[in-house]
Amino acid sequence: MIVTERASRRRAPRAVPVAPWLVVLATLALAYFLLPLVAVFFRLPFPGLVEKLQSPQAFGALALSLKTSIVALVASIAIGTPLAYWLARARGRFVRVVETFMQMPIVVPPAVAGVGLLLVFGRSGYAGPALHALGITIPFTPVAVVLAQIFTGAPFFIFSAKQAFEGVDHDLVSVARTLGSTPTNAFARVTLPLAFSGLLSGAVLCWARSLGEFGATIVFAGNFPNSTQTLPLAIYTALDSSLELAVAMSALLLTVAFVLLFAVRLVDRGRTT
Amino acid sequence: MFVFDLQATLPDFALRVALDVGRETLVLIGPSGCGKSTLLSMLAGIRKPGEGRIVLDDEILFDASARIDLPPERRRIGYVLQQYALFPHLTVRDNIAFGVRGIAAAERERRMRDVVALLRIEALLDGRPTEISGGERQRVAIARALVTQPRALVLDEPLAALDVEHRSRIRLELRSILARLNTPTIVVSHDYEDARVLGDRIAVMNLGGIVQVATSAELIRHPASEFVARFCGTNLVEVTIAGTRTLAAFDPWRAVLARTPSGAQHEFAGHVVDVARLGAALRVHVEGERSLFVDLHVEEGAVAYDAGDAVYVSVTAADLRPYLPPSA
Structure with a gap:
């Protein structure tokens, strides 16, 4: 994760000589990861890519993806920050159990998460009758898209935020209190600035995960253009009709991901130096 | 006057401490883990004692039976920790100004000038806490506490984080700083030398309680227990x-x-x-x-x-x- 990588970079380990065969193996591994990504950009000439993206299908999917993932990100930060802070500061067996459970969504296959959400929020789910009585339908609506994204994305933010909060020496908060800060004030003036880069990394991971969410969305929200068809679903759908369109949308999604990653590293560097 | 009588149950023993500190420096010495630091955090309001009361200048800060427990931000007790706990994301200047953000600019400037002059840290103000030495960090931490004009000052092992070669010089500097304050001050240490140099009076503490309170000369002349005698190097x-x-x-x-x-x-x-x-x-x-x-x-x-x-x-x-x- 980005957090741990940063921590190790700060210690700046001395470079040591590396065996040639290790370089070869590393290069092979690197090629495996980079080639598919590069391929997405070289399949079509650049003007072709841009032209393809101007189709209403691609545009609708992109707009929906951006809207839902931003709502999901804001919601994840809102519900995740207090939980992460509590996990970082509280002690005891109960906390460790909660912590383990919070990592479950990271390992659970997204399709399974979708089924689970359906079992809770679906018409015949546990919360179904209550929601129906209120006139609220969630499955197969944009709200379901957001819920699916929160479910699979938020744990990444929470995990990263918990680590960031743990990294803030509690003595600093204590001292801030004796210097006249209320708990809220101390959080804003000490904890938050010191945990900021960890929170930012977590938010980016969460957002990237939400943007790419596929399995839980297709199960829980369906694949309806302009309503629940996000960019990943649109790519999947386009593969049936037009490989070029699928490639173009893939390139777009990949560009957004790159920009996100790059922006975080830039912000991060600005803060550490 | 800083008067307290506190009881707390710690994992390994029960702590009970009653002290009466005037406008002086009282050094609390005792072995590691005897509850000294815990006591300071209870005075500062970071930890909650089980029983007892704390009175500072006639204001009750804590009273278990009356259910009074002022939060740290309202106690006005300056708290200096062993590792100094300077805010790493702020400059030295902003560290010192942390606790006086709410007050009028002119008054704030005046107080800043005063503590900076008292602690002779003019040259450090624009640096980061990570860029200065241990002794300098200690002075900044003290300045940060003093600028809020605390009614009492508690210092937890202020010399323990320093190199042996600088310790005795910084100890003497600390003495001259503390001597110029007119504030009840409690310094915690595990080293008798710190107590002898810094303390107007010394309170010797062993697991859970105070064994003897006296001046250093009196401690050596008439130690109350073998423990005290060992601590101050007499028989x-x-x-x-x-x-x-x-x-x-x-x-x-x-x-x-x-x-x-x-x-x-x-x-x-x-x-x-x-x-x-x-x-x-x-x-x-x-x-x-x-x-x-x-x-x-x-x-x-x-x-x-x-x-x-x-x-x-x-x-x-x-x-x-x-x-x-x-x-x-």
Whole structure:
């Protein structure tokens, strides 16, 4: 994760000589990861890519993806920050159990998460009758898209935020209190600035995960253009009709991901130096 | 006046401390883990005591039975931690100004100038806490606390994080800073030297409570227990004087060391556990029924005592100072 990588970079380990065969193996591994990504950009000439993206299908999917993932990100930060802070500061067996459970969504296959959400929020789910009585339908609506994204994305933010909060020496908060800060004030003036880069990394991971969410969305929200068809679903759908369109949308999604990653590293560097 | 009587249940023992601190520096010494730091965090309001009360300048900060428990931000107690806990994301200047953000700019500037001058840290203001030395960090941490004009100051092991080579100089500087304050101050330390130099009075603490409160001269003259005697480097033995058993102290340089019993009235058998060189003296640490120190002049060291040697420590009646319990 980005957090741990940063921590190790700060210690700046001395470079040591590396065996040639290790370089070869590393290069092979690197090629495996980079080639598919590069391929997405070289399949079509650049003007072709841009032209393809101007189709209403691609545009609708992109707009929906951006809207839902931003709502999901804001919601994840809102519900995740207090939980992460509590996990970082509280002690005891109960906390460790909660912590383990919070990592479950990271390992659970997204399709399974979708089924689970359906079992809770679906018409015949546990919360179904209550929601129906209120006139609220969630499955197969944009709200379901957001819920699916929160479910699979938020744990990444929470995990990263918990680590960031743990990294803030509690003595600093204590001292801030004796210097006249209320708990809220101390959080804003000490904890938050010191945990900021960890929170930012977590938010980016969460957002990237939400943007790419596929399995839980297709199960829980369906694949309806302009309503629940996000960019990943649109790519999947386009593969049936037009490989070029699928490639173009893939390139777009990949560009957004790159920009996100790059922006975080830039912000991060600005803060550490 | 800073007056408190507190009780708390810690994982391994119960803590009970009652002290009365005037406009002076009181050094609280005791071994690691005896509850000293816990006590300070309870005074500052970071930890909650089980029972008792804390009164500072006639204001009740904590009273378990009356359910009064002021949060740290309303206690106005300056708290300086062992590692100084400077905010790493702020400059030295912003660290110091942290607690005076709410007050009028002119007053804030005046206070900043005053503490910066008192602690002689003008040159550090634009640096980061990570860029300055341990002794400088200590001064910044003290400045940060003082600028809020606390009604009391508590310092947790302010010298423990420093290199040995700078420690004694910084200790003297700290003394001159504390001497210029007119604030009740409690310094926690595990080192008797810190207590001797910094403390107007010294409170010796052992697991869970205060053993003795006195000036350093008084502690050495009449240590209340063997624990206190060991802490301040003097000897305490149980002797019979005029038919009654009593505790008595004697100075290590008055003791006589021999390999064979001399038949003296006050003589204690033991074996050497350590020989340390202090200037022109050799301090021989003898463990027997009691733990004793004997200072020998270097020239006498020709006798060459080694760890493990069986020895006899004797002292004349004239050099014994019977311990008088405070009630007597």
